[in-house]
Each structure stands twice: as structure tokens, then as C-alpha cells.
Amino acid sequence: MFDKLLEGSGWFVVVLSALESVLSTLLFVWATSDWLNRQVGSIVIVSECFAYTGKVAEFGQRRNGVWYWKIEFRRTFFDWESKIWENFLELINRVVSVSVEVDQLVWKGSSSSVYTPKRFCNSVVSVGVVEDSVWILVWAKLAPPKVEAFVWKAVLRRVPSLVELTKRGIQNLGRCLCSLCHEQLESSDHLFCQCKVSWEVWQRWCSNWRVVFVCPDNVKSFIIAWENQPVKKTLKSIWKMAFFGIIWSIWLYRNELFNDKPCS
Known part of the structure; x- marks a missing residue:
């Protein structure tokens, strides 16, 4: 300048x-x-x-x-x-600049150096905010959009489990336990990570891959740990897609049980 x-x-x-x-x-x-x-x-x-x-x-x-x-x-x-x-x-x-180029104004808020109101708002909102790397794993384009959106909700604990429905005033938390194991309150973390029925599903898949896997107690830690398993590079995409397929299948199975039986 x-x-x-x-x-x-x-x-x-x-x-x-x-x-x-x-x-x-x-x-x-x-x-x-x-x-x-x-x-x-x-x-x-x-x-x-x-x-x-x-x-x-x-x-x-x-x-x-x-x-x-x-x-x-x-x-x-x-x-x-x-x-x-x-x-x-x-x-x-x-x-003193030694460049022979003509000086010009650039916008440092984007890689293109072009200013737009949208980029300005994004830069202001993101000041001091560190982006969570887990979202790269969630929005990896390895599953249909609705499945990725569901995993996103699971990471944020916004899946309509019985615990979440009770928070919204829809379900009586004292009357309904996990639709799969009937032992613990049905939160999203319990349903996908802690429930013994879900655990058997995850372990059956891991044993077929000869992977020893300890299930974390929440979905966010689960997907990160799943990503870091020692799987061959050529098969990594299949391994990562399996996470979306299994968690979605658990949810569909849970819905079938939930809709076929009354809460006790």
C-alpha cells in the first residue's frame, strides 16, 4: 500500500x-x-x-x-x-514495496480476496470460534443427505429419542425405557453407543473386519474413534460408510419396535 x-x-x-x-x-x-x-x-x-x-x-x-x-x-x-x-x-x-504491480485493495476474509456482505458476516460471526473437525466426518458425502443429517442430529443429541421427546413435553420419561434393551433411559448416546443390543451390532461388524473396537459413550467420540481405526486405505471408504449404515439401521429397527408396542 x-x-x-x-x-x-x-x-x-x-x-x-x-x-x-x-x-x-x-x-x-x-x-x-x-x-x-x-x-x-x-x-x-x-x-x-x-x-x-x-x-x-x-x-x-x-x-x-x-x-x-x-x-x-x-x-x-x-x-x-x-x-x-x-x-x-x-x-x-x-x-517500501519493490513489486511492480499496481496496488489494489483486497479482502482478506476469503481466499478469493473478493468482498461480499455474506463473507463479511461469516468472518464476523466466526471470530474466536474454532471449527470442530468432527463435522468433516459427518458431512463426508458417504451417505444420502438425510442419513448424514440424522448423524448430525445424533452428534448434537437432537435425535427424537424418548429422553429428547420428554424434554419437548411429548413423552413421559418415567414410563418408557430404551426400545431395544428396556434397561436404561433412551437417550441418543445410549441408543447408539451404550445399549447392549446396539453394542452387539457394532461388535459383529468389527469382528468381521478383525478390528478390536471399544465403543465410546457418545456419538461424537464414536465417529472420531471409528475414523481412526487401523483399516487398509483401499477399504477406508467402505469402513466409514458402514458407520452411517449401521447407525441408520439401528434407528429404523428402533422405530419398528417403538411403533409396534405401547410404552410400559
Whole structure:
């Protein structure tokens, strides 16, 4: 953005004016700050050094795409001052763009660098938010959309299990247990991960693949653990699709049992 600054920023005019005001009141000032000492060593500021004041663009020019400073002083340098001035020029040249391309505004909120209101809203909403990697596993395009949407609900514990229905005021939690094992309250985590009937289904599949698998106690941890099992790369997609197929089949079987028998 160096070219934009050269076009005439009032901020730079103020800075130069303030610098000249300071220089006109000093004879010799040795820089003592740690930052200056680290960057350019000791600096001598000579009173009334500039021959004229102006905007940044007036203190240099571009030749063949390269910026050259042209700063005139009221007097010539002493020998010991020349080295200091060279060090100072080296410092300020670090912020000068050497690119021959024309400056332009870009939007850093997207990979395309193009601004849209939608991308702006997304960037504002996502400030400080870390995306959960589990959603890459859920929306992997390995199953029909309705099955992936169902797994998404299961990860969020929004599947209409008996526990969830009770929260919505639809089911009496004290009267209905898991439709499969009839031993524990039917939450989504219990139904797909903790129920002994579901566990037998998962273990039957794993044994056919010769995989020793310990079922986590929630769906989110389950799908992550399923992804990390030591399965051959050529068969990995089949293994991952099986997760969606099994969890969907458990749900369909549960619905058949639930609809055929009254809650007791």
C-alpha cells in the first residue's frame, strides 16, 4: 500500500510537520531508546535539516518500478553523519514495496480476496470460534443427505429419542425405557453407543473386519474413534460408510419396535 500513501495522506503530512518542528528546536539529540539502538544504533538529529517540507511522494520517485528517495538537506553531511544517514535509509527502505504491480485493495476474509456482505458476516460471526473437525466426518458425502443429517442430529443429541421427546413435553420419561434393551433411559448416546443390543451390532461388524473396537459413550467420540481405526486405505471408504449404515439401521429397527408396542 506504499503507493497509496504516496498519493497524499494527511497523516504523513502531519508526521513530517511534527518531525520538522522537533528538529528545529534541537541542535544535537542522541537516540537512547532500546528500539532505536537495536535498529540503527545512535542517531544524530540536526536542527533545521530539511530543505523543504511536503508529502511523502515529494521526497522520492519511482524509476523502472523501484522507489528512490530524494531528500534534500540544508547543508552537506559531515563524514561521520553520512554513515548514520545510510543506516537510516536502509531502515525506511524496508517498508517500501519493490513489486511492480499496481496496488489494489483486497479482502482478506476469503481466499478469493473478493468482498461480499455474506463473507463479511461469516468472518464476523466466526471470530474466536474454532471449527470442530468432527463435522468433516459427518458431512463426508458417504451417505444420502438425510442419513448424514440424522448423524448430525445424533452428534448434537437432537435425535427424537424418548429422553429428547420428554424434554419437548411429548413423552413421559418415567414410563418408557430404551426400545431395544428396556434397561436404561433412551437417550441418543445410549441408543447408539451404550445399549447392549446396539453394542452387539457394532461388535459383529468389527469382528468381521478383525478390528478390536471399544465403543465410546457418545456419538461424537464414536465417529472420531471409528475414523481412526487401523483399516487398509483401499477399504477406508467402505469402513466409514458402514458407520452411517449401521447407525441408520439401528434407528429404523428402533422405530419398528417403538411403533409396534405401547410404552410400559
